[in-house]
Every structure is written in C-alpha cells, then in structure tokens.
Amino acid sequence: xxxxxxxxxxxxxxxxxxxxxxxxxxxxxxxxxxxxxxxxxxxxxxxxxxxxxxxxxxxxxxxxxxxxxxxxxxxxxxxxxxxxxxxxxxxxxxxxxxxxxxxxxxxxxxxxxxxxxxxxxxxxxxxxxxxxxxxxxxxxxxxxxxxxxxxxxxxxxxxxxxxxxxxxxxxxxxxxxxxxx
Amino acid sequence: xxxxxxxxxxxxxxxxxxxxxxxxxxxxxxxxxxxxxxxxxxxxxxxxxxxxxxxxxxxxxxxxxxxxxxxxxxxxxxxxxxxxxxxxxxxxxxxxxxxxxxxxxxxxxxxxxxxxxxxxxxxxxxxxxxxxxxxxxxxxxxxxxxxxxxxxxxxxxxxxxxxxxxxxxxxxxxxxxxxxxxxxxxxxxxxxxxxxxxxxxxxxxxxxxxxxxxxxxxxxxxxxxxxxxxxxxxxxxxxxxxxxxxxxxxxxxxxxxxxxxxxxxxxxxxxxxxxxxxxxxxxxxxxxxxxxxxxxxxxxxxxxxxxxxxxxxxxxxxxxxxxxxxxxxxxxxxxxxxxxxxxxxxxxxxxxxxxxxxxxxxxxxxxxxxxxxxxxxxxxxxxxxxxxxxxxxxxxxxxxxxxxxxxxxxxxxxxxxxxxxxxxxxxxxxxxxxxxxxxxxxxxxxxxxxxxxxxxxxxxxxxxxxxxxxxxxxxxxxxxxxxxxxxxxxxxxxxxxxxxxxxxxxxxxxxxxxxxxxxxxxxxxxxxxxxxxxxxxxxxxxxxxxxxxxxxxxxxxxxxxxxxxxxxxxxxxxxxxxxxxxxxxxxxxxxxxxxxxxxxxxxxxxxxxxxxxxxxxxxxxxxxxxxxxxxxxxxxxxxxxxxxxxxxxxxxxxxxxxxxxxxxxxxxxxxxxxxxxxxxxxxxxxxxxxxxxxxxxxxxxxxxxxxxxxxxxxxxxxxxxxxxxxxxxxxxxxxxxxxxxxxxxxxxxxxxxxxxxxxxxxxxxxxxxxxxxxxxxxxxxxxxxxxxx
Numbered sequence: 001x002x003x004x005x006x007x008x009x010x011x012x013x014x015x016x017x018x019x020x021x022x023x024x025x026x027x028x029x030x031x032x033x034x035x036x037x038x039x040x041x042x043x044x045x046x047x048x049x050x051x052x053x054x055x056x057x058x059x060x061x062x063x064x065x066x067x068x069x070x071x072x073x074x075x076x077x078x079x080x081x082x083x084x085x086x087x088x089x090x091x092x093x094x095x096x097x098x099x100x101x102x103x104x105x106x107x108x109x110x111x112x113x114x115x116x117x118x119x120x121x122x123x124x125x126x127x128x129x130x131x132x133x134x135x136x137x138x139x140x141x142x143x144x145x146x147x148x149x150x151x152x153x154x155x156x157x158x159x160x161x162x163x164x165x166x167x168x169x170x171x172x173x174x175x176x177x178x179x180x181x
Numbered sequence: 182x183x184x185x186x187x188x189x190x191x192x193x194x195x196x197x198x199x200x201x202x203x204x205x206x207x208x209x210x211x212x213x214x215x216x217x218x219x220x221x222x223x224x225x226x227x228x229x230x231x232x233x234x235x236x237x238x239x240x241x242x243x244x245x246x247x248x249x250x251x252x253x254x255x256x257x258x259x260x261x262x263x264x265x266x267x268x269x270x271x272x273x274x275x276x277x278x279x280x281x282x283x284x285x286x287x288x289x290x291x292x293x294x295x296x297x298x299x300x301x302x303x304x305x306x307x308x309x310x311x312x313x314x315x316x317x318x319x320x321x322x323x324x325x326x327x328x329x330x331x332x333x334x335x336x337x338x339x340x341x342x343x344x345x346x347x348x349x350x351x352x353x354x355x356x357x358x359x360x361x362x363x364x365x366x367x368x369x370x371x372x373x374x375x376x377x378x379x380x381x382x383x384x385x386x387x388x389x390x391x392x393x394x395x396x397x398x399x400x401x402x403x404x405x406x407x408x409x410x411x412x413x414x415x416x417x418x419x420x421x422x423x424x425x426x427x428x429x430x431x432x433x434x435x436x437x438x439x440x441x442x443x444x445x446x447x448x449x450x451x452x453x454x455x456x457x458x459x460x461x462x463x464x465x466x467x468x469x470x471x472x473x474x475x476x477x478x479x480x481x482x483x484x485x486x487x488x489x490x491x492x493x494x495x496x497x498x499x500x501x502x503x504x505x506x507x508x509x510x511x512x513x514x515x516x517x518x519x520x521x522x523x524x525x526x527x528x529x530x531x532x533x534x535x536x537x538x539x540x541x542x543x544x545x546x547x548x549x550x551x552x553x554x555x556x557x558x559x560x561x562x563x564x565x566x567x568x569x570x571x572x573x574x575x576x577x578x579x580x581x582x583x584x585x586x587x588x589x590x591x592x593x594x595x596x597x598x599x600x601x602x603x604x605x606x607x608x609x610x611x612x613x614x615x616x617x618x619x620x621x622x623x624x625x626x627x628x629x630x631x632x633x634x635x636x637x638x639x640x641x642x643x644x645x646x647x648x649x650x651x652x653x654x655x656x657x658x659x660x661x662x663x664x665x666x667x668x669x670x671x672x673x674x675x676x677x678x679x680x681x682x683x684x685x686x687x688x689x690x691x692x693x694x695x696x697x698x699x700x701x702x703x704x705x706x707x708x709x710x711x712x713x714x715x716x717x718x719x720x721x722x723x724x725x726x727x728x729x730x731x732x733x734x735x736x737x738x739x740x741x742x743x744x745x746x747x748x749x750x751x752x753x754x755x756x757x758x759x760x761x762x763x764x765x766x767x768x769x770x771x772x773x774x775x776x777x778x779x780x781x782x783x784x785x786x787x788x789x790x791x792x793x794x795x796x797x798x799x800x801x802x803x804x805x806x807x808x809x810x811x812x813x814x815x816x817x818x819x820x821x822x823x824x825x826x827x828x829x830x831x832x833x834x835x836x837x838x839x840x841x842x843x844x845x846x847x848x849x850x851x852x853x854x855x856x857x858x859x860x861x862x863x864x865x866x867x868x869x870x871x872x873x874x875x876x877x878x879x880x881x882x883x884x885x886x887x888x889x890x891x892x893x894x895x896x897x898x899x900x901x902x903x904x905x906x907x908x909x910x911x912x913x914x915x916x917x918x919x920x921x922x923x924x925x926x927x928x929x930x931x932x933x934x935x936x937x938x939x940x941x942x943x944x945x946x947x948x949x950x951x952x953x954x955x956x957x958x959x960x961x962x963x964x965x966x967x968x969x970x
Contacts, residue, residue, distance in 0.1 A: 018302070020302070028212075028213075032215075033206075034206075034208070034210070034212075034213035035205070035206020035207065035208060036206065037208075037210060037212075037384070037432075038212075038385070039383050039384070039385065039465065040465035040888070040889045041464045041465050041466060041888070042465065042466075042888045042889050042890045044888070044889035044890055045383065045465070045889055047383060079206065080204070080205065080206040081205065081206040081207075083205070084205055090201075090204065090205070094204040094205065097200070097204050098196055098197070098200040098201070098204055099196060101196070101197065101854045101855070101857075101858050103200060103203055103204065104433075104688035104689070104690070104858055104859075104862065105382075105383065105384065105430075105431065105432045105433040105687055105688030106199070106200075106203030106204075106208065106430070106432070106688070107210070107382075107383040107384040107432030107433060108383045109203055109204060110206050113204060128902075131897070132896075132897040132898045132900075133897075133898050135896070135897045135898075136896040136897055136898035136899075137896070138896070138897075139383065139889070139894050139896060140383065140897075141381055141382060141383050141433050141435065141862070141866070141894065142383075142433055142688050142858070142862045143858060143861055143862050144861035144862045144863075144864060144865030144866075144900065144903065145861075145865070145896075145897035145900055146861045146902060146903055147858060147861065148897065149897060149902075
C-alpha cells in the first residue's frame with residue numbers, strides 16, 4: 001500500500017492505495033467520483049480525461065487511465081463533477097455542449113469537456129482546424145464530432161475572445177421543400 | 182386511429198433535457214453501481230480460434246487471495262444457453278451456444294473459466310492460477326474456403342460450415358420477372374466485400390446481477406432489457422416474474438448492445454451460485470474480441486440493363502459470415518438487406534440468395550443499419566459502374582430508373598409497398614447544395630491538366646426500411662418475436678405527467694422528443710413531462726430499441742395513449758363544467774366550451790379532480806392514465822440523396838473529403854436538432870467504414886485489431902463538416918407521418934464516399950478499391966492503373 005494525498009474537486013483525500021492503482025480507478029472505486037469513466041485500456045479514447053495539477057504546476061488535461069494514483073500524490077484533480085459553480089451554474093464549456101447538442105449517449109462527454117477546457121486554456125481562440133486537431137485524443141461514436149467542434153467554438157466565444165460560431169448548417173424548423181404525399 | 186401531431190412543441194429545436202446530468206457527470210452507467218456485498222467477476226478467454234479443452238482445473242484460483250469462487254464451463258451447470266431468435270429457414274443450423282465453453286472453443290476470446298473475488302484486481306490476478314490445456318484444431322476463417330469440400334468444420338456435429346441458404350426470387354414471389362429472362366444489352370457484374378466492422382459503442386458492456394431474496398435484478402448496458410428478461414427466463418428456467426432487468430444509462434449501442442451476451446448469462450449464473458451481487462465490466466480489448474461484429478460478407482452482384490440505362494434485372498448472391506455461433510439475430514441480419522437491394526428503383530426482375538457460413542471468428546450480428554447499409558452500398562456502387570459502362574452521368578442513370586414522385590405508392594420488385602417518397606426533390610436540393618455542376622467542371626479541368634490531386638463526386642440515392650417491424654411480417658420471416666411497442670401515459674394529481682416508454686434509449690434523446698410530443702398532446706409544459714424507461718418493473722412491456730423503431734412505432738403508441746387519456750379527461754371536464762362532452766373542443770391545451778372559450782378546464786385541473794374523486798361522472802374510474810400498444814402494418818421508408826466531393830492525391834493516396842451534403846427525407850420531424858445529430862453521427866460511421874475501420878484476423882484467428890490503438894475509429898481531425906438539409910414527404914401509412922432516422926446516415930454515406938474516390942480515379946481505369954480505402958490502397962490503385970493506361 002502507498003499513501004496518497006490528492007485534492008479532487010476541492011476536497012482533500014488521504015488514502016492508502018495498492019501501488020498499481022490507476023488514477024481513474026482511485027477516482028471511481030475509492031472516491032466514488034464515477035462521473036469520470038473508462039472507455040478503453042490503451043489511452044486512445046480519452047473518456048477518462050481530467051485536469052491535473054502537480055504540486056506547484058499548472059493544471060493540464062491528463063488521461064486518468066494513464067497515470068497511477070501515486071503519481072497524483074500532492075496534486076490537484078478537477079473532474080467533470082467539479083466544473084460547475086457551487087450554485088449549479090454550468091461551466092461555459094458544459095453550457096456550450098448542451099446548447100450545441102454536442103452529446104448523445106454522453107459517455108465520452110466528461111472527457112470531451114475536460115479536454116475542451118484544457119484546449120481553451122491553452123488557446124482561447126482556436127480555429128476549427130485547431131479544435132479538430134486539439135480534440136483528436138478523444139473519441140466519440142455518436143456525434144460525428146460536428147457539434148462538439150461547434151460547442152468548443154461557442155465556449156470560446158462565450159469566454160469573450162473566440163471566433164463566432166457559424167450558424168447551424170441544418171435547415172430551419174420548417175424544411176423548405178415539402179413533398180406532397 | 183386518429184392520432185396526429187400538432188402543437189407548439191413538435192418541430193422545435195428543443196435542447197435536450199438529458200444533458201444537464203450528462204455534462205456534470207451525474208450518471209448511472211452500469212459500471213458505476215456498487216451494491217452491498219458485491220463481488221467482481223473476471224473471465225478467462227480462449228487464446229485459440231479452435232481447440233479442444235483437454236484439461237481445466239480452477240482449484241488453485243479458488244485458493245488465491247480474496248477469491249470467493251471460480252468455475253469452469255462444466256462447473257457452471259446453471260449457465261443455460263444463448264438463444265438465436267431468428268432461424269431464417271427450416272433447416273438453419275443452430276449449434277448449441279453455451280455462455281462458457283465446456284470442451285471445445287471456436288473463436289479467440291470465447292469464455293472458458295471465471296473467477297469471482299472481492300475486488301476486480303484479485304479476480305483478474307487469480308485467472309493466472311487456472312490450469313488449462315488446449316489441443317489446437319484446424320481453423321477456418323475464409324468464407325469461401327469454409328464452403329469448400331474438405332474444409333475444417335467449426336461445428337463437427339453440423340457436418341458442414343453452411344448455416345443456411347435463403348432465396349428470394351421475384352418470379353416465384355409474383356412481384357416481378359425472372360432474372361434469367363431479363364433483357365441484357367449490358368451486363369455489369371461486380372464483387373464487393375463488406376469488411377468486418379466492430380460497433381465500438383463508447384461505453385464498454387457491463388452487467389451487475391443481484392440475486393438477493395430469490396429474485397434477480399440484472400443491471401446491464403443493453404439495448405434490449407425486455408427481450409433479455411424473456412430470454413433469461415426461457416433459457417435458464419428462472420421464473421420470468423422473478424427477473425427484473427434494468428438498462429440504466431447506456432453509452433451507445435449501434436446494434437452492438439442488441440444482444441444477449443455470454444457475459445450477462447455467466448454473471449447471472451455465478452451470482453446465483455454465490456448468492457451475492459456480482460459485477461462484470463469488460464475491458465475494451467474484451468469488448469472488441471467478444472462483443473459481436475457487423476457486416477463481414479461477400480456480395481456478388483449482377484445488373485442487366487438496356488443501353489439507355491434502364492435496368493432489366495438484378496441478381497445478388499451473398500456469402501455472409503456468421504462467425505462461430507448464432508447470436509440473437511445473426512442469421513437474419515444479412516436478410517434485412519434482401520428487400521433493399523432494389524433500393525429506390527423500378528427493377529422488373531430480382532433474385533437474392535444468401536448463404537450463411539460459420540467460421541472460427543467472433544459472431545456477427547446487427548450493426549447500425551444491419552443489412553441495409555450493405556445493400557445500399559452494393560446497389561449504389563454498381564449503379565455508378567453501369568453509368569460508367571454506358572458513358573452516362575451517374576445521376577442520370579438513377580433518374581432513369583427511380584420511382585417517380587407521382588408513382589407512389591409503389592410495390593417494389595422485392596414485394597414491399599413504398600408509401601411515399603420524393604427522390605427528385607431530395608436530389609435537386611442536394612445537387613444545389615453541393616454545387617454539382619461547378620464541381621463537375623472543376624473535375625474536368627483537373628483531369629485535363631493532369632493535376633496530381635484529382636476530384637471525384639460520389640452519389641448515394643438511398644432508401645431504407647424503418648420501424649422494425651410489423652409482427653405479422655416478422656412471423657413470416659421466421660423471427661421469434663413481434664415488433665409492437667407499448668407506452669403508458671399517466672397524469673399525476675399535480676398535473677405532472679409520467680410517460681412510460683417500452684423502447685429504451687442509449688443516446689437518442691427519447692426523454693426530450695417524447696416530452697415534446699406529450700406536452701402537445703396534453704397541453705402541459707415540456708418540463709412537466711418525465712419519461713421513464715429501461716426497467717422491466719417500471720416499463721413493464723416493451724420491444725426495446727433498434728431498427729429506427731422508437732418513434733416510428735413507439736411514438737404512435739404514445740400518441741394513442743395520450744389520446745385515450747384525453748378522451749377520459751374530456752368526460753370529467755364536461756362534468757366539471759356542467760356541459761355535455763359534445764359541447765367541448767380541445768384547443769390550445771385545454772377543453773373549452775364551444776362558443777365560450779374562456780370556460781375551460783386544463784388536464785391539470787381535471788387531474789386533481791380525478792385524484793380527489795369526490796365528484797366524477799357516472800362510470801368514470803378515479804385514475805387518469807392509459808396504455809397503448811401499437812403494431813405497425815408496414816415499414817416506413819426514409820430516403821435521401823447524399824453527395825460527396827472528395828479530393829484524391831494520386832501521389833500519396835490521401836483522400837480528403839472536401840464537401841459532404843446529406844439531404845434526408847425522414848417525414849415529419851419532432852426535433853430537428855436531434856435529427857441533425859443522428860445524421861452527423863450516422864454519416865461519420867458510414868465514412869469510417871469507407872475510409873478507416875477494418876476488423877482483421879491473422880491466419881491463426883487472432884483479432885489483430887483488438888484495441889483502439891489498432892481498430893481505427895476516426896477522430897475529429899479525420900473528418901469534415903457535414904452539410905445537412907431535409908425534404909419532408911410524410912409517411913402515409915400512419916397519421917404521424919414520421920419515418921425514422923437512426924440508421925439513415927450510416928446507410929447512405931459509405932457508397933457516397935467510395936463512389937467519389939472511384940470517380941476521381943476512373944480515367945485511370947479504376948473501377949473499384951476495396952474498403953477501407955486506406956492511403957496505401959488508393960495510391961496503389963492510382964499508380965497501377967496509371968502505368969497500365
């Protein structure tokens with residue numbers, strides 16, 4: 001067993017963990033932070049992405065399946081459960097995912113949101129290509145990514161520095177060509 | 182039936198009510214569950230594609246730390262069997278399918294032993310202590326080799342690898358002529374290979390079984406809780422009324438969770454043996470090797486036509502890979518395409534043959550579209566080939582053969598009655614959005630200048646059959662169940678509404694769309710409706726979610742149930758207003774006295790009166806709820822025109838999708854936002870088949886694409902923006918006019934992309950490139966043909 005002390009979503013935890021415990025296992029199984037999920041075992045899907053700040057380091061996105069819990073010792077983790085304000089106000093990225101219909105089943109969403117938060121921290125005003133590239137470590141099977149890209153654009157705009165979100169390419173509520181059956 | 186859709190909610194781009202908790206991590210995935218005393222299961226899987234188990238001893242594993250029990254297949258004597266619900270012919274070979282192998286394994290990844298322990302790590306560790314020896318047997322992987330005389334057999338007892346042979350012939354069915362007698366000024370014959378794909382839902386499958394108190398609750402990441410409950414009862418002998426199946430939040434399905442799984446059955450049996458709750462959650466590698474796969478078939482297709490492009494006959498011969506065992510609808514999946522090869526066209530003669538073949542691979546089964554993407558691919562590819570053969574524009578060849586708008590309803594050569602459609606409108610809109618003529622000009626210029634980056638335009642004028650399915654039709658096709666759907670609508674005393682849905686979502690947005698419909702039907706606010714589903718103790722009846730059926734069938738049941746509620750409420754409202762029910766009209770969300778609109782009662786006012794029950798009209802029960810079960814009389818037929826403009830770098834083989842236009846006609850739309858999301862995701866899954874995904878076995882039968890490092894799901898960086906639009910030709914076979922959209926994008930997009938790439942390289946003599954169109958394959962095709970030209 002190894003002693004770890006980690007702050008997760010503002011709460012400091014001290015635990016003894018088997019040394020092989022992955023950070024995501026620690027979050028889910030020991031702390032009950034099941035908002036962060038596991039989608040693969042090879043670090044490809046990004047569903048388990050959280051923000052991690054090492055002691056004296058800046059927060060950045062990590063795949064919590066690729067970090068041992070003991071490596072997080074002394075650090076600070078922010079999960080999708082810790083993003084919203086204490087009054088329940090959604091983080092601009094969460095709000096944008098909702099408003100742009102950037103999720104369907106929602107399983108990849110925690111990781112997508114955390115990756116987007118990280119992307120916008122590093123580049124507050126990304127182009128579409130930069131967003132697609134920046135989010136390429138996170139897989140989604142439902143959305144085709146189109147509305148995820150829009151959500152990141154919208155969040156960028158909401159935080160005041162980003163480019164405008166292009167209008168939805170889809171039709172207005174009433175299609176312009178109605179067949180007569 | 183008088184059901185109709187109307188009102189302020191239907192048609193709105195409502196943001197989803199599902200999202201709030203999903204974006205904040207407040208989720209109920211099965212793997213999130215922890216029950217008191219819960220144990221964890223780990224599964225030992227066969228490393229051989231075909232072998233005898235000559236020795237198995239799990240006793241050492243039982244001695245490992247924290248291990249509560251361990252079982253070999255033989256020791257788990259209550260494991261039951263896995264049932265196939267769709268033997269497509271009288272003589273379909275259905276080998277015994279045990280959840281855990283007893284003495285022979287037939288594909289890599291087949292479960293052979295299990296350990297259950299206090300924690301997952303201990304269970305996995307103890308697998309190493311299991312003593313097992315195998316005697317490898319000859320392996321057969323190739324479809325045609327499996328059918329050859331002398332081939333090793335997957336199932337010795339069957340005496341053959343041929344599972345079935347199924348035929349549809351329009352001459353026999355009386356729906357057309359014989360292909361043998363079709364006029365053939367031109368004959369185009371092609372072989373297309375549908376590579377094996379993996380559904381790859383993002384949430385790995387997970388199951389928890391709680392056997393406490395002699396009743397069983399199974400929580401499972403499944404699309405089909407109701408069917409699972411029935412089959413658990415039927416195949417394990419457990420009384421059905423003592424089984425409850427819950428599908429909590431389910432993270433994607435795409436057909437991949439339309440299955441009863443070895444892992445569910447094993448967990449059920451082990452929990453019964455140990456008398457404690459047991460959880461099993463697969464790793465991604467286990468998911469890829471053990472969850473069912475899709476597609477995996479060879480298509481030999483022959484088209485005969487006149488020189489003017491009029492098709493005279495279509496002959497399809499499928500050789501379909503079943504894998505090693507029959508899953509819930511393994512044999513029937515290819516046949517869901519049998520009625521779709523003729524697509525939107527008026528072909529006078531059609532013959533379809535399918536041979537199902539066993540191989541030492543993971544079983545195949547439904548994957549988004551299930552049979553229909555394969556059919557659409559083959560016909561839309563070969564229509565391009567016919568156009569090339571005749572020197573016609575591929576759109577023109579389609580126009581000359583498709584059912585014209587004024588010809589609906591139209592009975593097809595496959596015997597289906599297409600009720601409605603407007604292929605002209607969808608195509609006109611799509612070509613306009615793409616800039617078809619301008620791109621053709623650019624294509625000609627690039628060809629003339631010998632540009633190393635060539636341009637191609639791919640067309641897919643698809644249709645599909647949705648709303649699976651009329652029970653009578655399913656019976657005629659030998660499927661084991663019906664295709665109805667059930668909904669209950671309950672108005673609570675405070676006027677809030679519970680909608681209990683038999684179909685259960687895994688990302689589709691039922692909660693939002695159903696709320697919109699019921700809000701209009703009962704005149705209540707959108708936020709006052711809650712949708713309950715996915716628990717057989719709450720949603721007691723249902724046929725679950727697949728085949729674009731939830732709205733096309735369940736939606737109609739829902740409107741019917743809401744109408745029954747309204748009829749009952751009307752009697753109470755009339756009584757309260759002291760008028761005759763005939764004096765009331767339903768208008769703007771309330772019952773209003775004709776000629777005196779301010780005299781009115783809302784559903785909420787009626788609900789509280791019904792709850793109190795102090796003064797109800799004679800014969801009216803004190804409840805305000807109703808149930809409806811709807812069985813469709815026919816399918817619905819969405820259609821559309823998808824166009825893809827692709828740039829092909831002939832020097833590197835790189836394919837770049839420059840523009841993709843999807844114009845879909847799915848009839849009436851409840852929520853355009855959700856529809857667009859379905860189209861985006863569907864189109865991308867079809868693109869992924871065209872360009873990226875391929876489940877590959879080595880010669881020993883090992884799945885070499887057994888992780889997400891090797892099985893190439895596309896990322897955001899690999900994909901283009903998709904331009905979506907719609908035309909609206911309502912279905913006429915039911916009053917809602919909806920058709921279904923869950924599978925349309927996937928069905929349409931694969932041939933559009935491949936047609937574009939082939940079109941770009943056609944001057945070099947290229948007429949096909951096998952999927953997926955990797956840069957290497959594209960480069961080879963471009964280079965080889967250039968040298969030969």
